[in-house]
Amino acid sequence: MYLDWYYIILVLPTILVAAAISCWVNTLFKRYSKVMARCGMTGRDAAFCVLANAGIRNVQVDCISGNLTDHYDPSSNKISLSEAVYSSRSVASIAVAAHEAGHACQHATGYAFAKLRSAIVPVTNFTSNIGVFLIPIGIVLCYAGMNCAWIAYLGVILYSSCFVFQLITLPVEFDASRRAMAALRTTGTLDGAELSQARKMLTAAALTYVAALAASAMTILRFLLIIGDSDRRRR
Helix, strand or coil: CCCCHHHHHHHHHHHHHHHHHHHHHHHHHHHHHCCECCCCCCHHHHHHHHHHHCCCCCCEEEEECCCCCCEEECCCCEEEEEHHHHCCCEHHHHHHHHHHHHHHHHHHHCCHHHHHHHHHHHHHHHHHHHHHHHHHHHHHHHHCCCCCHHHHHHHHHHHCHHHHHHHHHHHHHHHHHHHHHHHHHHHCCCCCHHHHHHHHHHHHHHHHHHHHHHHHHHHHHHHHHHHHHHHHHHC
């Protein structure tokens, strides 16, 4: 039986860490969903409050189905909040809504990393899909005795666009949370222990992107090691 030790040693630990962080985020959300904010605002109210604090009044806030499906769409300039966030008056809902409003503030102010991330989405989708297709072809051809490692290496270069995208995502997510926390503090929407609880939740959520970046890096390293092995066996 073949065991992919590179996957077990390099990739699997990062996936497990990412899963653990995701569970932590869900646990914190459930915990702070039971803590009602003293301001009495709903998630929708909090989003508009953050936007108004930044002088932004042209962003739509809608309710969508799903759990933690909240997001901001720059193409339509619309914040979509999940049902559990939109109408809830909890600290968790206000934190999530404020974070998405933070993304809208980035768009309104022309935040460079947010603009760059939006611009490279189609390129990333295309190149990563081509890369995943080329890597196994190059490896198989190497094992067949052909000098085709370059095909697999080209695939890795194209696939690496995923890593670049996730790397750019980090400052975008951390900055959105920073804007959210600053607005919640400035407007008095949350205070004291509530701010601390919101910060814990947003920090945990941001760490999921760090874990995804690590997993992407380890996946690329795994590909490089496998290609190197196949090329050496060909020789």
